[in-house]
Amino acid sequence: MPQSSSPSDQAGVPDSVYLDAAAAAPLHPAAREALGAALEDGWADPGKLYAQARRARQLLDAARGATAEVIGVRAEELTFLASGTDACHRAVHGVLRGRQRAGRSLIHSTVEHSAILHAAESHRRSGGEVVPVPVDRFGQVNPDAFAAAVSALGVAAAALMSANHEVGTLQPLGEVAAACAAAGVPLIVDAAQSVGRAPVPEGWSVLVASAHKWGGPAGVGLLATRTGVRFAPDGAERPEAVSLPLAVAAAASLRAAAAEADAEAARLRPLVDRIRAVVAETVPDVEVVGHPVNRLPHLVTFSCLYVDGEALLHALDRRGFAVSSGSSCTSSTLRPSHVLEAMGVLSHGNVRVSLHRGVTAQQVDRFLAELPGIVASVRAEAGVVGL
Amino acid sequence: MTEPDEVLDCRGQRCPLPVITLARRLGELPVGAVLRVLADDPAAAGDIPAWCRMRGQDYLGNVTVDGVAAFDVRRAV
Numbered sequence: 001m002p003q004s005s006s007p008s009d010q011a012g013v014p015d016s017v018y019l020d021a022a023a024a025a026p027l028h029p030a031a032r033e034a035l036g037a038a039l040e041d042g043w044a045d046p047g048k049l050y051a052q053a054r055r056a057r058q059l060l061d062a063a064r065g066a067t068a069e070v071i072g073v074r075a076e077e078l079t080f081l082a083s084g085t086d087a088c089h090r091a092v093h094g095v096l097r098g099r100q101r102a103g104r105s106l107i108h109s110t111v112e113h114s115a116i117l118h119a120a121e122s123h124r125r126s127g128g129e130v131v132p133v134p135v136d137r138f139g140q141v142n143p144d145a146f147a148a149a150v151s152a153l154g155v156a157a158a159a160l161m162s163a164n165h166e167v168g169t170l171q172p173l174g175e176v177a178a179a180c181a182a183a184g185v186p187l188i189v190d191a192a193q194s195v196g197r198a199p200v201p202e203g204w205s206v207l208v209a210s211a212h213k214w215g216g217p218a219g220v221g222l223l224a225t226r227t228g229v230r231f232a233p234d235g236a237e238r239p240e241a242v243s244l245p246l247a248v249a250a251a252a253s254l255r256a257a258a259a260e261a262d263a264e265a266a267r268l269r270p271l272v273d274r275i276r277a278v279v280a281e282t283v284p285d286v287e288v289v290g291h292p293v294n295r296l297p298h299l300v301t302f303s304c305l306y307v308d309g310e311a312l313l314h315a316l317d318r319r320g321f322a323v324s325s326g327s328s329c330t331s332s333t334l335r336p337s338h339v340l341e342a343m344g345v346l347s348h349g350n351v352r353v354s355l356h357r358g359v360t361a362q363q364v365d366r367f368l369a370e371l372p373g374i375v376a377s378v379r380a381e382a383g384v385v386g387l
Numbered sequence: 388m389t390e391p392d393e394v395l396d397c398r399g400q401r402c403p404l405p406v407i408t409l410a411r412r413l414g415e416l417p418v419g420a421v422l423r424v425l426a427d428d429p430a431a432a433g434d435i436p437a438w439c440r441m442r443g444q445d446y447l448g449n450v451t452v453d454g455v456a457a458f459d460v461r462r463a464v
Contacts, residue, residue: 285441287437287441305403305406305438305441306403306406306407306410307403308402308403327402327430328401328402328428328429328430334401334429335429335430336402336429336430336433336434340433341432341433344433344436344437345433345437346433346434346437346438346441347402347430347433347434347437348402348403348406348430348434349403382407384407387407387410387411387414
């Protein structure tokens with residue numbers, strides 16, 4: 001196994017390389033700075049009528065304004081929530097309630113995030129109809145098939161993610177948005193993996209995102225609802241629910257991430273392309289999954305034949321690499337990832353690598369240098385050689 | 388559906404074991420032989436066809452045998 005020359009490696013413990021930004025990106029320095037300032041200055045209840053409250057209100061308004069500008073909406077169209085999951089649930093149920101008279105049917109892709117799928121499932125359990133649209137081997141929906149589904153009678157809403165969180169494939173959002181507009185069906189876009197990293201095509205009605213995917217703090221979700229969309233919030237829920245300092249930190253980091261996004265994408269895309277090419281070349285019996293071109297700049301996934309995903313993640317962790325997996329043995333339900341299943345690709349031995357602003361080319365090189373040996377040793381331990 | 392030449396019982400095996408067992412056994416059978424894999428691991432339904440595609444073997448489809456999912460594979464190469 002190649003040796004790194006870092007001092008800590010000489011002691012037998014390799015440097016830690018965090019490669020799971022798609023789960024949670026490390027906190028952006030702008031978030032840390034803004035969080036400190038907001039804790040100092042924005043602790044008062046913004047709804048009260050005194051100077052401290054006005055200061056808190058100003059901070060929240062500024063955070064909303066900055067966030068809305070990046071998303072491309074008006075401030076009043078944007079709501080801060082406590083998580084991306086909460087935003088997904090409110091988006092789906094709010095549109096379905098608002099469009100009850102139009103119908104009870106929800107169209108979505110089979111590779112949506114589980115937060116959207118869980119909201120769809122609760123709609124189905126309460127008597128609604130749910131129509132999943134399949135994806136191809138790359139994880140993309142066929143825009144014509146999606147258009148046909150939204151044009152059916154009784155469709156209340158459609159949900160399609162901007163890009164997939166497990167394989168990085170971009171969806172044909174422009175074409176799907178045009179089809180939804182033609183059918184008069186509001187389109188809910190889960191843009192959690194795109195916001196702060198890559199542009200989100202126009203044409204959506206409701207957009208959701210999550211701050212800790214772009215380097216903001218955990219505990220902030222965004223819900224943007226275009227004016228004119230029939231949206232009926234649950235009267236029992238608080239219209240907005242977020243920690244004010246966290247929202248301020250989320251806004252500061254989003255502005256910083258969006259400003260850096262083009263340069264970061266230009267830096268990370270070649271690294272992802274390199275991982276795709278080198279893994280396919282140096283690891284025997286591997287399937288690199290996701291669309292080769294229409295993809296996020298920072299995320300890559302591959303599956304290694306005959307390899308136990310959990311054993312591989314532990315072996316990588318022992319060498320300091322933090323990655324995640326869609327293999328069933330790594331999930332609490334012991335089911336393979338619904339995304340890999342829907343794509344019809346190998347689900348075992350699966351590794352997702354997602355990069356962030358702190359990942360260097362040298363770290364990627366070390367990962368690529370060590371991976372073939374790590375996969376070979378996991379295969380050898382399981383007695384799988386020469387198959 | 389073609390009657391299998393042999394049935395491989397992978398019930399109780401977790402991924403990636405059913406695919407490993409299949410790969411081992413199919414290699415021992417002649418080209419053209421059909422192997423039926425019984426597997427209750429939820430990953431098998433995706434992984435067996437994917438293995439066939441990666442390995443150039445013929446995936447013939449799945450049936451249910453006594454309540455258990457069964458996947459038929461013909462050795463092509």
